[in-house]
Amino acid sequence: MTVTHPEGFRAAGIAAGIKASGKPDLALVVNDGPQFAAAGVVTRNKVKAAPVLWTEQVLQFGTLRAVVLNSGGANACTGPQGFQTTHATAEKAAELLGCGAVEIAVCSTGLIGEQLPRQTVLDGVAAAHAALAGGEEAGQAAATAIMTTDTVAKTVAYTDPAGWRIGGMTKGAGMIAPSMATMLSVLTTDAALDAAALDEALRAAVRVSFDRLDIDGSMSTNDTVVLMASGAADPADPAAFTEALTVACRDLAAQMQADAEGVTKRATIVVRGAASEDDAVLAARTIARDSLVKTALFGSDPNWGRIAAAVGYSGAELDPERLDITINGVLLCKGGCAAGDRSAADLTGPDVLVEVELGVGSAEAEIRTTDLSHAYVEENSAYSS
Amino acid sequence: MTVTHPEGFRAAGIAAGIKASGKPDLALVVNDGPQFAAAGVVTRNKVKAAPVLWTEQVLQFGTLRAVVLNSGGANACTGPQGFQTTHATAEKAAELLGCGAVEIAVCSTGLIGEQLPRQTVLDGVAAAHAALAGGEEAGQAAATAIMTTDTVAKTVAYTDPAGWRIGGMTKGAGMIAPSMATMLSVLTTDAALDAAALDEALRAAVRVSFDRLDIDGSMSTNDTVVLMASGAADPADPAAFTEALTVACRDLAAQMQADAEGVTKRATIVVRGAASEDDAVLAARTIARDSLVKTALFGSDPNWGRIAAAVGYSGAELDPERLDITINGVLLCKGGCAAGDRSAADLTGPDVLVEVELGVGSAEAEIRTTDLSHAYVEENSAYSS
Known part of the structure; x- marks a missing residue:
C-alpha cells in the first residue's frame, strides 16, 4: 500500500x-x-x-x-x-x-x-x-x-x-x-x-x-x-x-x-568519533561523493587510502594518528596506518559497510550512497535524459 | 626541455x-x-x-x-x-x-x-x-x-x-x-x-x-x-x-x-558576474565536479539544466532570473530560461567551453576540468591502483 x-x-x-x-x-x-x-x-x-x-x-x-x-x-x-x-x-x-x-x-x-x-x-x-x-x-x-x-x-x-x-x-x-x-x-x-x-x-x-x-x-x-x-x-x-x-x-x-542509476553496490558510510554531528555528516558525505572511493566500490576494491584522503580533505576535524577505517567488519587502517592485508576485506557482495573513526569526539552520523559504475555513466551520458 | x-x-x-x-x-x-x-x-x-x-x-x-x-x-x-x-x-x-x-x-x-x-x-x-x-x-x-x-x-x-x-x-x-x-x-x-x-x-x-x-x-x-x-x-x-x-x-x-584519467573532453568552465572571485571559483568548481554535468560532457550533450542545477546548489550568490549559460559560443539559457534549441551547441569536439553569468557582480574565474567517462570508471575500479 x-x-x-x-x-x-x-x-x-x-x-x-x-x-x-x-x-x-x-x-x-x-x-x-x-x-x-x-x-x-x-x-x-x-x-x-x-x-x-x-x-x-x-x-x-x-x-x-x-x-x-x-x-x-x-x-x-x-x-x-x-x-x-x-x-x-x-x-x-x-x-x-x-x-x-x-x-x-x-x-x-x-x-x-x-x-x-x-x-x-x-x-x-x-x-x-x-x-x-x-x-x-x-x-x-x-x-x-x-x-x-x-x-x-x-x-x-x-x-x-x-x-x-x-x-x-x-x-x-x-x-x-x-x-x-x-x-x-x-x-x-x-x-x-x-x-x-x-x-x-x-x-x-x-x-x-x-x-x-x-x-x-x-x-x-x-x-x-x-x-x-x-x-x-x-x-x-x-x-x-x-x-x-x-x-x-x-x-x-x-x-x-x-534503485539508484547504475547502482551495483549499496554502501553505508558510518563516521564516529567526530567533534560534532555536522562534522560526522561532512566526513561521511565527502567519502560518499568521492569519485575515487565510488569507483573503488564498483571494482570491489578495499582501497582504504582513498577513504583516508577523502576524510582528510573533507574539512572535518580529525586526528590523523587516531584514524581507523573498517570495511565490512575488517579493520584495515588503525591509528592512521595499515592494519593488515587489505585483501582480507571482501567487497564482492552488493552491500558495503564503511566505518570510520575520527578520534576527536563522540558524535556520529551515517550516509547512504552507491558506487560509480559504467551503467551510471552510460545512463547519464545519453542525450538530455 | x-x-x-x-x-x-x-x-x-x-x-x-x-x-x-x-x-x-x-x-x-x-x-x-x-x-x-x-x-x-x-x-x-x-x-x-x-x-x-x-x-x-x-x-x-x-x-x-x-x-x-x-x-x-x-x-x-x-x-x-x-x-x-x-x-x-x-x-x-x-x-x-x-x-x-x-x-x-x-x-x-x-x-x-x-x-x-x-x-x-x-x-x-x-x-x-x-x-x-x-x-x-x-x-x-x-x-x-x-x-x-x-x-x-x-x-x-x-x-x-x-x-x-x-x-x-x-x-x-x-x-x-x-x-x-x-x-x-x-x-x-x-x-x-x-x-x-x-x-x-x-x-x-x-x-x-x-x-x-x-x-x-x-x-x-x-x-x-x-x-x-x-x-x-x-x-x-x-x-x-x-x-x-x-x-x-x-x-x-x-x-x-x-592527460587526465579516462579523459575524452577538456572543459573550461568560466563563471562571470559573480559577487566575488571566491564565489566565481565556487560556482565554477561545483559545475566542474558535478557527476551529471561530467557525464553529459562525455555524451556530448548540451544539457545546460544540469549546469543551472549545479550553480544553484553551489552556494554562490546568484540571481536566477539573470542566469545565462553559453556552451561553445551558443547561448542556451538566457535570464534563467531556455534561449533556443539546445541542439544548436555542438559538443562533439574534444574541447568544450562553458560560460556562466551569475548576474550579481563583476568578478570572474575559470576552472579546467574533464568529462566523466567509461575509461575513468574502468581505470579507477581496477584493484588498488
Whole structure:
C-alpha cells in the first residue's frame, strides 16, 4: 500500500501524454478530510523550479487539499510562462475539488529547461480527477506515474497499534543529494495532527532519512516532500508519530538507494568519533561523493587510502594518528596506518559497510550512497535524459 | 626541455625497483648554485603523507639543494616507519651531495597505505646521484620517473628576453583537486631571487594555475610543488618572473588536464558576474565536479539544466532570473530560461567551453576540468591502483 493506506485519501496515476513514450506521467493525491493539515520541505537549490516556488508559497498556510505531480518535465528554468503553467495546474485541480488554488501543491520532475505542454497537463488533471480512487491499485498507479529513470515504484505503509496510519510514495534515481528534502515524495496520514506538529515531525524525519542519502552529490532544482493529514483517525502521540514517520522516510530513502542509476553496490558510510554531528555528516558525505572511493566500490576494491584522503580533505576535524577505517567488519587502517592485508576485506557482495573513526569526539552520523559504475555513466551520458 | 633548462641544475630518473613493473620510479633534481633559494606549497589535506610532513618542515628554511621524488608508493598513512623512510632518503641524498638533510625535499606518489621498501629507495638515490646530468635527456628521464597513471611526461621550459630561464616538470592524472598545490611538480629557475620572492611568485602562480584544475574533486595526501633558484643568471624583475612562472604553471596544469584519467573532453568552465572571485571559483568548481554535468560532457550533450542545477546548489550568490549559460559560443539559457534549441551547441569536439553569468557582480574565474567517462570508471575500479 502507499499514499492511500491511511483513511481519507484517494489517488490516481494516468498517462496524460507529457512523456513522448506514452507512459504514466501525472499523479493526483487527494485528502478527503475531515482535516486538511499539511507540511512540506523543498530543495535549498537557489535555482528553484516553478512548482517548487508555488508549493513553497502554499505550504505557508499549513493546509492542503491535494498534490498534483507530473513526470516528463521538471518545469525548472522556464520563467513566467512555466510559473503560469504551475498556477493553472493548481487552479484546475482546485476547480475540480471545489477548493482554493492555494490548497493545491504541485510537483514536477524530468528534464530542466523545457516548457510543459500546459493544455496536456490540464487535461491530465481532469482525467486523473475522474480516475480518483482509494485502495492499493490507485495508490500504486500514482507512485508509478511519478517515475522517471526509476525502475520500480517506491512506496511505504505503516499501521500504528494506536490505530493511525502512515502511507507514502517517492521517486528519484539520480541528481540525488537532498538538502532539506529529496526528489518528489508524498506522505499521508490519518492521524489527527495540526500543521505545526506535522512540520516538526517531517523536519525531524527528513533530516535523518532523505537528507542522509547521497547518490551523486547533485542537488535537484525540484526536490519536494509533502505530508498531508486527514484526521480520519485519532490524534497520534507526536513522539510516536515522528518515530514512525522517520522509519517510513528511511524506508523510502533505502528504496531510492537500491534503485539508484547504475547502482551495483549499496554502501553505508558510518563516521564516529567526530567533534560534532555536522562534522560526522561532512566526513561521511565527502567519502560518499568521492569519485575515487565510488569507483573503488564498483571494482570491489578495499582501497582504504582513498577513504583516508577523502576524510582528510573533507574539512572535518580529525586526528590523523587516531584514524581507523573498517570495511565490512575488517579493520584495515588503525591509528592512521595499515592494519593488515587489505585483501582480507571482501567487497564482492552488493552491500558495503564503511566505518570510520575520527578520534576527536563522540558524535556520529551515517550516509547512504552507491558506487560509480559504467551503467551510471552510460545512463547519464545519453542525450538530455 | 624541463627542470634542466635553467643554468645550474642537473637531474636523473632511474628504475630503482620500487614499481613491480620495473619502470622508472625515482628522480633526483639537484641545484648546483651558486644560490640555493627555494619555496614550495603542499596539500591542505589533513591526512598528509610522510614526505609532505618532511618537506613542509625543510621549506621553512627557504634553502634547498635537491629534491628526491619517487613514484610507486605515496608513503601516506605509514606512521613513524614511513617518516623514517623519508628522513633516511633525505639523509642519503645529503650525504652524497655534501649538504645537510634539511636542504633536501622529498616527494612520493602512488598507492596510499603501503610502506616503501626503504633500502630499495636508498639504493635508488645512490644510483640516481651517479646518473646526474644536465641537458634534455636527464630532464626528461626525471619527468618520466615520477609518472604513475600519467601516459606522457609533462614538462615546461621558458627563456626570458632578460636572460633568465624557468624549467618545470609535473605529474598527475587522477585524485586532482589541488588546494595550494597539485600533485608533484618541480620548477627550476636560474634567476637570482631570494626565498621570499620565490615564495610570493609561486603562491601567486599556483593560485591561478594548479589550484584552478579540478579533475575529480579528490584532493591528494601528497600534493607538493617545489621551486628552486640557482642564481646562475641575473636577478629577474619580480613581476616579470611571476608572470612567466604563472604561464609555466598554467602550461603544466593544461598538460595534466589533457592527460587526465579516462579523459575524452577538456572543459573550461568560466563563471562571470559573480559577487566575488571566491564565489566565481565556487560556482565554477561545483559545475566542474558535478557527476551529471561530467557525464553529459562525455555524451556530448548540451544539457545546460544540469549546469543551472549545479550553480544553484553551489552556494554562490546568484540571481536566477539573470542566469545565462553559453556552451561553445551558443547561448542556451538566457535570464534563467531556455534561449533556443539546445541542439544548436555542438559538443562533439574534444574541447568544450562553458560560460556562466551569475548576474550579481563583476568578478570572474575559470576552472579546467574533464568529462566523466567509461575509461575513468574502468581505470579507477581496477584493484588498488
